[in-house]
Amino acid sequence: MSVSDEEISRRYQEIFGKPLNAGRRSGLAALLGSLDRANDQTVAGLTPDSEPMGHRTILRSPSHGE
Amino acid sequence: MANDITRLPAAALARKIRAKEISALEAAEAFLDRAEKIGPGLNTWITLDREGALSEARKVDRGIAEGSARGPLTGVPVGLKDLIDVAGLRTTAGSLIYRDNVAAGDAPLTRKIREAGAVILGKLNLQEFAFGPSGHNPHYGDQKNPWDPERVTGGSSGGSANAVLTGQASITIGSDTGGSIRIPASLCGAFGHKPTFGLVTKAGCIPLSWSLDSFGPLAASAEDCALMMTAIAGPDPEDPSSLQVEAPDFTEALDTPLKGVRIGHARSYYADQSDPAVVKAIEETARALADAGAQVIEVDIPDLETAYDTATNFMMSEASAIHEKDVRARADDYDPMVLERLLIGFFVPATAYIQAQRFRSQWTARVLKEVFGKVDLVLAAATPMPAPLRSAKTVTIGGKEYAARGHLIALTRHINFLGFPATSFPAGFSGEGLPLGAQLIGPPLHDHKTIAAAHQLEKTGAVRFQYAPYEG
Numbered sequence: 001m002s003v004s005d006e007e008i009s010r011r012y013q014e015i016f017g018k019p020l021n022a023g024r025r026s027g028l029a030a031l032l033g034s035l036d037r038a039n040d041q042t043v044a045g046l047t048p049d050s051e052p053m054g055h056r057t058i059l060r061s062p063s064h065g066e
Numbered sequence: 067m068a069n070d071i072t073r074l075p076a077a078a079l080a081r082k083i084r085a086k087e088i089s090a091l092e093a094a095e096a097f098l099d100r101a102e103k104i105g106p107g108l109n110t111w112i113t114l115d116r117e118g119a120l121s122e123a124r125k126v127d128r129g130i131a132e133g134s135a136r137g138p139l140t141g142v143p144v145g146l147k148d149l150i151d152v153a154g155l156r157t158t159a160g161s162l163i164y165r166d167n168v169a170a171g172d173a174p175l176t177r178k179i180r181e182a183g184a185v186i187l188g189k190l191n192l193q194e195f196a197f198g199p200s201g202h203n204p205h206y207g208d209q210k211n212p213w214d215p216e217r218v219t220g221g222s223s224g225g226s227a228n229a230v231l232t233g234q235a236s237i238t239i240g241s242d243t244g245g246s247i248r249i250p251a252s253l254c255g256a257f258g259h260k261p262t263f264g265l266v267t268k269a270g271c272i273p274l275s276w277s278l279d280s281f282g283p284l285a286a287s288a289e290d291c292a293l294m295m296t297a298i299a300g301p302d303p304e305d306p307s308s309l310q311v312e313a314p315d316f317t318e319a320l321d322t323p324l325k326g327v328r329i330g331h332a333r334s335y336y337a338d339q340s341d342p343a344v345v346k347a348i349e350e351t352a353r354a355l356a357d358a359g360a361q362v363i364e365v366d367i368p369d370l371e372t373a374y375d376t377a378t379n380f381m382m383s384e385a386s387a388i389h390e391k392d393v394r395a396r397a398d399d400y401d402p403m404v405l406e407r408l409l410i411g412f413f414v415p416a417t418a419y420i421q422a423q424r425f426r427s428q429w430t431a432r433v434l435k436e437v438f439g440k441v442d443l444v445l446a447a448a449t450p451m452p453a454p455l456r457s458a459k460t461v462t463i464g465g466k467e468y469a470a471r472g473h474l475i476a477l478t479r480h481i482n483f484l485g486f487p488a489t490s491f492p493a494g495f496s497g498e499g500l501p502l503g504a505q506l507i508g509p510p511l512h513d514h515k516t517i518a519a520a521h522q523l524e525k526t527g528a529v530r531f532q533y534a535p536y537e538g
Binding site (some may be wrong): 003008011012015016028031032034035037038039041042043045046047050051052053054055056058059060061 | 262263264277309310311369371372375376378379382393394397409410412413414418420421422423424425426427428430431434485510511
């Protein structure tokens, strides 16, 4: 998931049509780095049977906690 | 001084209107007068609809005279967060981008509120696109805390909270994607209920995150939350996220005693990162629950840090997808703070979003088993601190420095990721006279139980709503 400085600048220019200054790029890179590490932790803890759409099914049952 | 009518909680007001002690028109006029007097100083409203509200109130009075008005909110003046469509009024989402966006019809949520007999006063101010926890808004003004206007209301439903606390609306609707009902309720001293995800329709409302948004009440009592939930909960064919389950009976459940209810005090969820006044307040709430007969035990919620960070990836992705077109075309019209947050989602890859969804299912199942397998409800603080100054960049708690705005969301975002219901309620005041807030969290579709437990605490006198003394 890690994004290089060049990629951040390129993508920013593409979305906003203007260049990203160095200060903001460095702040954004730090934030993205921390989200990247969060994703690594998430992936490390996933079990093979966890599916993306399982959450809705869990919510539908009114018997939780009974 | 506020008119006595504007000091009546919604349930009491509806009873008086049905009994013809007060007319719906008198009630609407009293709240509108108050809103016009007090609202501008607190930046409460974006649109106040005097003409529409008075016309609606006259209709309610005719219904009462004919014997056909029986809704739980008969004649009650309500304010709606300005994300929710009301026919003929603009839905701005607190933005410049939707400044002239006039709704062609009512959102299903608005229809349900009208069907319950309520009178809609207008549209309440919020943080732009509901994307932030402070109530900051450069376009329509920062929502101000009625206990100290130099402080934040909390957000994003800041207008929804300060309206209730100053008697500008008897009850209001907010939305909660990462805490946006519970944070302002806590910082301003209101009751607030974030429903189980999908229990209340969000069709016709401007989204922030399709998978996390919930709409619910901010109110002067738990009973008022129950009344509003009675009006708005239940399936809606127009909302693809709507749960196809019947809503529980919220008002009947209010009488459920606390005796024997198992409460998990999640001290490890909040204590280390919370102001000592908050910790003391929640400990007192735990004691009050035990005194009322609940069994209070300590519980730990697993994997909190991963859940918070994963929820961030998840929410940013959805918010950026929702805003992609407008961000590309009109970036300069966004609040720079909101734009900064929206930018993040453009860099989260699809794989991270999908892994976040997988984690969500897995973590939710784990919390249900490991926490709600042992207890019925979980008690925690709603915010880790009282309202910070609007100018504050950081706050220091226990020798550690936190971002003043970012830290407001520390105890709420997890619950949206779970999709579980949570009722926040007043938990006394700090030494500086600022409100503190607690929350009771339940498993899915146990909304009636979190509201009922807060109601029972009110009955013991341990929890007490107080109107703010602000007079402009």
